[in-house]
């Protein structure tokens with residue numbers, strides 16, 4: 001259902017139209033008119049019939065071509081602006097002079113204009129009096145003032161070309177207000193009338209409603225009587241519901257819903273009409289028609305070079321070709337699109353500091369809704385808790401944070417301890433020393449070293465390109481491009497799609513805590529290790545006991561007792577952290593007897609996730625201190641996941657995908673899903689036209705066949721190659737900078753530039769691929785992992801078998817961020833994390849997240865298959881792109897990037913030789929150079945570069961640098977081309 005591209009419209013170019021007009025030029029007509037009629041007739045008979053082709057072409061664009069003339073637009077725009085002023089003055093004047101002018105206007109047919117004008121009292125003369133009379137007195141009463149903003153807005157839009165409210169938005173609002181208000185006032189006036197049909201007051205007020213308002217009210221009154229009031233109320237409510245897209249009457253809306261409203265607002269500000277309800281059946285053509293029908297200067301969504309909303313998934317080549325067809329001055333005429341939400345930079349990992357407040361609150365009051373007032377209550381409760389802590393007995397104390405910000409608090413009970421219980425002065429206090437402190441304090445924010453992938457400026461800096469890009473910047477329009485306008489009605493998923501498990505139940509009793517503490521103290525005591533103090537922090541899966549040993553005790557001694565302590569506690573999954581980094585204490589993680597399930601909804605509803613400014617935020621779950629753990633995939637920049645079968649990998653992958661689907665618009669993110677197991681990711685098929693990318697001419701977007709995986713990986717390498725070329729051309733160091741520049745319209749789509757979405761490649765089972773395709777997949781994965789960070793391609797690779805022949809050295813070296821669910825042996829744990837510990841996890845989503853030196857234990861959130869299903873249905877049922885996002889085509893079965901010997905010369909592009917000459921003349925092996933010089937689309941230029949590589953004209957891809965040109969001069973090239981054609 002691709003709508004006709006702009007460039008394909010049967011619109012004659014100016015050059016083509018001119019010769020067609022020549023036969024009817026003035027001089028000939030004059031000559032002809034001077035001849036006698038008979039001679040004229042003879043000449044006419046003798047003249048060969050005029051060829052139909054010579055007739056001037058009559059087309060819409062030809063007829064209304066003057067509308068594109070900026071001078072005419074300005075003329076019209078100022079006409080409206082001044083017109084609105086004129087109306088304002090005339091209307092205000094009517095308030096004072098309307099009564100006296102009434103007879104003048106009504107008697108116009110019998111009076112001379114000059115006379116009538118002299119009689120008229122309106123400040124703007126007879127015309128002013130007439131307009132006010134028609135619009136106010138006969139029309140809509142005072143509500144007719146609503147015409148003024150319409151006229152003003154029309155002029156403003158045409159003159160200033162500013163993005164913002166759309167005309168349809170203002171029209172709908174003003175017209176509704178005008179009609180509704182005049183009928184309401186009509187009804188009021190009617191009600192004030194005496195039953196005998198007249199009343200002085202009503203008569204003096206009847207200008208309020210105007211004739212139309214009064215007559216309509218009268219008609220309604222005779223039809224439905226008092227029901228008129230109800231009808232008006234109903235109309236008002238309906239209008240508000242549709243106009244402001246009210247979907248919920250819940251005043252205590254979660255943050256995520258609020259955010260949707262923000263997006264909505266953005267759309268409205270962007271001039272996208274008023275009804276944003278998802279309309280899965282609305283075709284893209286319809287949208288285009290709407291735009292075409294909009295009056296001059298109001299086609300805000302016709303964003304020219306790139307925004308063509310109806311064909312967003314079109315390959316860039318097509319876009320470019322369309323653009324080539326545009327008139328040269330089209331660029332100036334391109335109407336603007338308002339700024340939309342752009343991904344902002346963010347820290348890579350953050351921790352939800354609300355959790356401790358939640359914990360404290362939850363301990364005192366079980367459920368705290370997501371409103372500000374309860375958050376304040378949280379503070380009060382937390383303060384009370386702190387007070388309790390200071391007054392508690394010497395052998396058992398509780399710390400609770402006081403100064404937490406009043407933020408949204410998740411409705412859950414993160415810790416089983418009841419402050420009320422513990423504050424009870426009569427409660428029996430445990431005797432043994434040392435003191436156990438149950439701590440619900442925040443841990444310091446976890447930060448992964450920010451390693452934004454950047455092109456080496458020295459290697460890639462092409463100063464000429466940068467200068468050129470800057471030069472372009474000056475000539476391009478300054479209004480911003482909004483990629484989300486591709487699918488303006490897209491609704492972000494809501495929390496309602498996810499299961500609500502309610503507030504979690506208390507899992508760890510005070511007795512359990514005390515018993516564990518006693519056993520730890522006792523066990524260590526057996527080995528002569530005395531403890532100064534011990535604190536417990538309760539998490540969803542494990543409780544962390546933090547020990548401060550007596551002075552002089554060696555840490556390595558405690559570490560060596562790990563197994564003994566585990567034995568004496570009779571618990572699996574004990575992990576000893578000695579020392580806890582940055583704290584100088586020793587941590588012993590003991591699994592809780594009853595685990596708490598962390599629902600995805602409870603994680604997604606937190607302030608941390610809702611308000612995150614990360615580019616690709618992933619809410620993994622909760623740390624052992626109950627804090628929500630959100631990390632930025634864009635900063636990781638790739639992720640390796642391992643875990644024995646049944647330990648939560650698939651759920652973990654779904655959590656990652658769901659997080660990204662909740663936070664990104666389809667125009668900003670694409671997934672390439674590789675699922676050798678064939679069943680794990682198939683559920684995401686439904687969002688193919690929104691979020692998936694695939695090779696052209698392939699049926700399924702989710703790749704299950706190894707051969708296709710190789711092609712897809714090679715295609716991604718090509719995409720990476722092209723993106724690097726574009727970045728270099730734009731003088732940008734990473735995707736973010738590039739997209740910012742593009743959004744600001746400082747990059748020219750005619751030169752191949754485009755808005756680039758993030759691409760996330762997910763491989764669900766690497767072991768399978770490595771066994772069947774080995775090096776063929778290892779090499780492109782490693783290349784992508786090494787180089788793709790700066791250009792927004794991120795990899796998530798999962799495997800059941802973290803053995804060294806699957807996670808090879810080269811793969812591992814390029815995945816600094818790793819996640820391990822429970823694995824079966826310490827060796828596996830070392831393979832994936834470079835340290836033990838993953839073998840000690842308790843399963844069911846218990847995981848270790850490693851980012852460089854940090855190792856964080858997280859209980860992965862749980863998302864069930866029906867939830868994923870609902871999420872995908874919700875997105876899939878909305879209007880999407882015509883097809884999945886097209887990855888570059890790869891030349892042959894082997895992917896086109898390698899296999900030089902198998903190259904088939906007959907496959908060469910018809911522009912091969914020309915491309916070779918361009919490359920050799922400029923001594924620059926770049927795809928974008930070919931695009932510019934030969935006016936080619938992306939795919940074709942990319943293919944040409946591959947063919948040139950096969951032919952030995954350019955060297956292999958070198959990341960940020962341009963490819964090396966292997967032929968020194970044109971003479972050598974001609975010889976080579978001769979040889980090639982002979983062979």
Ligand SMILES: Nc1ncnc2c1ncn2[C@@H]1O[C@H](COP(=O)(O)OP(=O)(O)OP(=O)(O)O)[C@@H](O)[C@H]1O
Nearest residue numbers: 644645646647648649650651800844845860861862
């Ligand atoms: N975060 C979690 N919270 C609670 N339970 C979980 C969690 N993750 C997984 N589980 C439980 O473990 C089961 C297995 O999880 P999952 O299917 O993700 O394992 P897997 O590692 O992908 O296994 P395989 O590799 O065989 O596909 C789930 O059905 C669920 O019952």
